[in-house]
Amino acid sequence: MVDNWDALWRILLLGAAAYLALIALLRVSGKRTLAKLNAFDLVVTVALGSTLATIVLSRDVTLLEGLAALLMLIALQYVIAAMAVRWRVAERLAKSDPRPVLIDGVFDCEALRRERVTRADVLSAIRSKGFGDLCDIAAVVLETDGSLSVISHEHAGSRSALPLVRDSS
Template sequence: MIFDSWGGIIRTVVAAVIAYAVLVTVLRLSGKRTLSKMNAFDLVVTVALGSTLATVVLSSDVALAEGAFALVLLVALQFAVAWLATRSAGVRRLIKSEPTVVLRDGRLLEQPMRRQRVTREEVCQAVRSSGAGALEDVAAVVLETDGSFSVIPRQKLGSGSAVAGLAGFSR
């Protein structure tokens, strides 16, 4: 079916505008943490928000008030879990992975790389992106909780306090 009725199109426009406004307002009120770089938990919330928004906009079976409530509820749950994670190591361990050292003192760490499904090429690309030309010039490459790589050149390691507690890194 290509066209059903103007009523359906008008309902879609109204639902989209209102649901979008609710989502943007709730996200702005919930703070920067809701929109930060994503880890697995944040990705799940983002997918759920997108799915809910699409359902509200496209399905006449879902009342606009129910959809708006679902959007607010998902953001509130994300906010509550993030709040708990900042106060409880147990909750933090449940929702976030630990950063992983994949290169130490210019040497690739095969076991952590295998466990995290990281290839040599990905580590080398991160090293090149940092401006280093040789693995030997790098003190550490860390796979962060959001999936990005942090590259710490030897000359910038300093005391190493930023990597001191990570598995695979010891002074």
């Protein structure tokens, strides 16, 4: 049974208002705000969710304060993403470059060590794509968002999608 109806109504009404405000802010700020392109984007997404939860559940945070926090997070993400598009140094600060951890079936042990990725992680990614033999793999790339992309020899083509990866190794 509910002991405090006022608290329940507060959560429902404040939660709905904060949710609608967040949706409006996200629509205005564009798709990039919730993109999971790199670790920076993931942090912003988690921070938005945490802020929304705090607005809804904490009596110490007013709706206006919470909306200001959401707006600040979205504005900072927008500014940093805009700077990263314009200046390489800002891009380098905001995100890492993709890095090959396996090329032509051969592990890059230095890359694995530096990126703190295990052979087991790479093998798992390869298996999850339906491959059973490293000889079938042209490259496995640790992407800027932390995911592992597996490119087979069959789909590697001219490898024109890999130059940035090779430059960062």
